[in-house]
Amino acid sequence: MSVSVLGVRHHGPGSARSLGDELERLKPDIVLIEGPPEADGLVELAKDPGLEPPVALLAHVPGEPSKAAFWPFAVFSPEWQAIRHAVEAGIPVRFCDLPAAHSLASGPEEPAARPDTPDTPDGEGPDSGIPAAVRTDPIGTLARAAGYDDPERWWEDVVEHRGDTPFQVIAEAMAAVREGHVADAYEARREAFMRRTIRRAVKDGFERIAVVCGAWHVPALAGPSREGAAWGAGLPTVKADDALLRGLPKVKAEMTWVPWTYGRLAAWSGYGAGVTSPGWYHHLFTAADRPVERWLTAAAGVLREEDLPVSSAHVIEAVRLTQSLAVLRGRPLAGLAEVTEAARAVLCEGDDLPVELIQRRMVVGERLGHVPDTTPMVPLQRHLREEQRRLKLKPEALDREHDLDLRKPLDLERSRLLHRLRLLGVEWGTPQESRSKGTFRESWTLAWRPEFDIELIEASAWGTTVPAAAGARVRDLADGGRPPGPAAPQGTAGPGPGGGGSAAPAGVSLAGLTGLVERCLLADLPDALPYVLDSLSARAALDSDVTHLMAALPAMVRAQRYGDVRGTPATGLAAIVDALLTRVCVGLGGAVTGLDDDAARDLLRHIDGVHAAVALLDGATGAEAPQGRWLATLRGASGRSDLHGLIEGRLTRILLDAGDLDADQVGPRMSRAMSAGHPPARAAAWIEGFLSGGGLLLVHDARLLALIDGWLTGLAPETFVDVLPLLRRTFGAFAAPERRSIGSRVRSLATGAVAGGEDVAELDEERAAAAVRTVLMILGKTEAE
Template identity: 75%
Template sequence: MTVSVLGVRHHGPGSARSLRDELQRLKPDIVLIEGPPEADELVGLAKDPDMLPPVALLAHVPGDPSRAAFWPFAVFSPEWQAIRHAVQAGVPVRFCDLPAAHSLALRPGAPETADGQGEHGGEAGDGGSPDGATGEHDGRDGHEEREPGAGPEAVRADPIGALARAAGYDDPERWWEDAVEHRGDTPFQVIAEAMAAVREGHVPGEYEARREAFMRRTVRKAIKDGYERIAVVCGAWHVPALAGAAREGAWGAGLPTVKADDALLRGLPKVKTEITWVPWTYGRLAAWSGYGAGVTSPGWYHHLFASPDRPVERWLTAAAGALRDEDLPVSSAHVIEAVRLAESLAVLRGRPLAGLAEVTEAVRAVLCEGDDLPVELVRRRMVVGERLGQVPDATPMVPLQRHLREEQRRVRLKPEALDREYDLDLRKPLDLERSRLLHRLRLLGVGWGTPLQSKSKGTFRESWSLAWRPEFDIDLIEASAWGTTVPAAATARVRDLASGTVARRGAPAPGGPGGAGVPGAPGEVTLADLTGLVERCLLADLPEALPHVLDALSERAALDSDVTHLMAALPAMVRAQRYGDVRGTSATGLAVIVDALLTRVCVGLGGAVTGLDDDAARDLLRHIDGVHAAVALLDDGPAAPGAPGGSPSGARPPPAGRGHPAAPAGPPGRGASGEPAAPAEEETPQRRWLATLRVVSLRADLHGLIEGRLTRILLDAADLDTAEVGRRMSLAMSAGHPPARAAAWIEGFLSGGGLLLVHDPRLLGLIDGWLTGLAPETFVDVLPLLRRTFGAFAAPERRAIGSRVRSLGTGTAEPARKTEDVDDERAAAAVRTVLTILGRAESADG
């Protein structure tokens, strides 16, 4: 009976090649690998042709997926090569590390993700991470490490750093690469002796001691089961704790006794766990991601493992190809000179092979001619080398994960590690289904897709950026509590969000339509949250969830007395009502809620505009602009079937007794002399809103910013003529008002754009006369406000205004052009076309 303890560096290509050759020489009848024993039943999946690394073992606690751990494997990981050798040779494989049931129980509430964000963050020590095959500390970071929860005796120095310093290296990473990775022929016995020297006098912490005790227990069980040639693959640091006197033929000599190990493992806390394979990425394997046992250059290590002959030449040739793909001029002569430079640098530095530092300097100096920007491209594409692994369909999954895989195939969206942009045309059934799937996943907190600003102005297009991350599998496991399919789970979660019984834990709310957030904590559901949820239900096509959200919205709106909350909620509701039909989703009940919200906004706006400081005025102005834009959508939209009076928005008029005092009975002067008033025009949302703004704009206590903006809105809506606007502007800029208020009035008035001043010389003259009449000290005070106002205009607008002002100063203002007679017959065709575009072709002959 022989026990061969093979110490490796996790994710080391040289270690992987050496281990593969050593296993072929030893021909073991069982292979023990550092990792969670719960995964023993899943090892057989490694021989499935659909299993493509990088992959990872994922262990989690059912009902609490935040307590989870990953054990990633790349093709150049020694553990993966050991698994592949065993399954191809038909010999059993067992994992020998501390079970995940114990390691997760020992760290309650500290998820062990690939990013190392658990309570032991940073590089996981031998006692630091349940990452098993990858969380192992092989001492290459050159810093001291303390095990979580361990005493001072658990502090130890970096073993690789100590060996590197003894060899005269100031960089432990470079020493390990020169001694092991770039050679591939370092005997495992040499590694064992080096680690034994470094560990001399080391007192393991409690967690490290328990891990090594369980490894020894697993070896003893394999011996008891009758295996004769046992190969143990573990982190190099653990070799002295497992080998003992094995080289002398008596395994166990010098090691702790069975009784001592049993005492260490007795009474360990335990939780129920489930384990499976999940895809992994090289980006998550990189050390810069925060993953403790990661490597800085997984793409480079993959290349070293896959290209044992002439790796430098092949790497620089691939780098030249990547640069050529970006239309950068790189010739074969560049590659030849780059190879010579890399090899020369390796010789000067005494390295057995040019490493990543040498080939990167050759790329920068020769291929990129000293430019760092293309070097960064090579680093991103090749040094890290984003690639996403794949697991077979036979892998254990929760029903929600399996349903998502089916949906991804149905809509032909393949998960990829690199960001990929999709421009979806919602008029196409396939793109519509893709959009619905992505919106449903975002409701579940799975941020696979990130909405982008669409290049199209139409509502039938969406742009997305898709990139799959390994942690999304944890999100899916957590979301499986809501249902077994994506639509069912999204519907259930929306219902609970609407009732305020669940906190939001997902991805950021999408931008654009449907971009409002969802509740951040139980019981904190705001009106804006609910209106955003309505939009997201429509975007995700969840008709069963929408009634629950609308009921919650009605109740919340009835209790909310803050008019700014109502104003913030209205635009999202109007967008949902207006654009829901683009997706073919039903928005029944929205019109009634929109009408009620608008009525309450009209009633409460008068009280909301009083006593405002500058910041409050700007905040309210933003809400006013939002409501104004939303009301324009209502008024211009197609009439809803069955809408009373043919209202374009489908909103019913207010019932009797619920009138809004802000709206006058009719136009000014009508019915004022006691004569019978003319029949009132049919009320629409826009007329109701403009009537409210008209009355509010006449208040004497308005902030200048609000008064100026309301005047501009009424002018643009043709509710005021230029003569009335000129009168109001003259009053605002009169000597009775402070200059700062006049400047605020101008800022609000011009916030809709500067073209008005280009085409209306009278208004421009009023502003010019007021500004030139200011005292010097007053001019200095109002100048920042005016610069902010005019600085927001486009450059052509500013140039045109300057030209007009120059004409005013010289008295050569251009006379108004005489309006020519219009040929009605020639104009009819153009009018008909415009009305058709606006959706009013039926009135083109009126």
């Protein structure tokens, strides 16, 4: 019987290559791998060609999605190569690390957060019975002994870039570094369980046992190296290990395979061995020969795809520079640092922007793994996979833009799926502002993230399909459940989908409910919509704050409009919109008085929102139509004497633009607002409110411009200084062409070209005749008419 403990670096291409050769030589009859034993039953899936790295083992506690951990594998991970060797050779594989059922039960400390090298151990409790841990950085210690100031560079030079370092040498190096090391409680229990698993394999009669683990653990699993000594000599006893493992907390943990990305592998790793350059490591593992030449050739291809001029001569010179840098620095093979410097200097000609492109596309990589349909999944995950196939929306690691035309059935179904997932907290798609002005267009940015699988598992409590789960989640949100999204803590889902009532609880705002109605229509959830509308009606009937009603109305109008565009039935929505508008019209008169500056600005925002929303409503014209009732309300409010200047000016401008007032009526109002009887600050606020609709009015109405100019030039110097910030903010919001046109008109006033508010420049009738004839021709009229 022989036990071979093979120390590797997690996600190390050199370790993976050496491990494959060593397993071929040893020909073990069982392979033990550092990882959670709950995954033993999932190893056989590695035979399926549909299981494509990068993938990860996901352990989670049902009902507690915040308790979850990942163990990722890339094609260059030694553990993945050990799995592949075992399944191809037909020998059993067992995972030998501490079970996830224990590690997930112990609180925030997870196996996915523990490093290979115990340089950040936890403090020990007074009753642990384990001495305080001694901090050690083994890679740093060995690198310093070899004269390196960069531990990562030393490890790459002696292991990753060579691929032929004997495992015995690594074991001896780690044994020397671990002299005097005292493991913390978590590490001691992990290593005790690994030894227990090895003993079980020996007891089961296996003769040739290969153990694949992080190099740091080798001395704790192999024991002192003595000629002829059986395995286990010098290691802790069975009794000592059992004492360490006795009484550990335990939860019910479930395990499955999920897709992973190289981008997430670069961000953090389940083994703590962070890989900042997974694309480079993948290349080192898969490129059998001339890796530098192949890498730079591929980099040139990436740049050419972006229409950057890169020739074969560039590649040849970059290879020469890379090799020269490696020789100068005494490296056995040029590393990523040398390759990147050569690419920057030669291929990118010193420009950092193309280097960032290479970094994103190649160094990190765009790879997203895949798991087969036979992988254990919750029904919601499986349904989403079917929907992705049906709608031809392939999950991808990098951001990809999608412009949807809602008039097309396929695009409409895609939009509904993305909106439903957002209701479930799965932010696969992020809405973007559409370049089209039509409501039948939507723009999305799609990027799949590994943690979405956890969110789908959490959302599976609401239903087995995406529409059913989204509908149940909407009903819960209407009852006061926590909104979905990245800001919501995991594990805080509200009550189950079966409860609820029609009355909205106090924790749900009226604006929140109207926004939920809009999202419900976007996601096409007709079964949940009546429930939300009942909650909305109940809340609106109890809410007496007119600003709340005004904040709620625009979303309701948009929801009604989207329902028309998408063909979504929204029975009862028009009645609620009409009731909200009626209550806003009744309460606005009392809400516009007695306001300070901040309250006036807040109310002005609501007035503009309601005005824009009312313009979208279809209906008959006249005093009883929505637009007629709203304008009548604004007309009545604008005549009050106790209005804030900002509100009065804005109401006047809205009525002018709507044709309810003409320029002859606006002129006296502006004169009164800027009269000496009002403080200059109020006059400035009136002008700000009046001009917030745009400055072209002053270009075309010389009388109003003259009134403002006369008021401004008549201010005392100290008063002018006081109102200047208000005026600067007002005119600074205009577009540059508008400001230039207003300036030109003001110069005309100064030179006397405009008098009495009327332009007296003579009209050249001969030059204008041609334009007049063209306009009449377009209108189908003659000059006589």
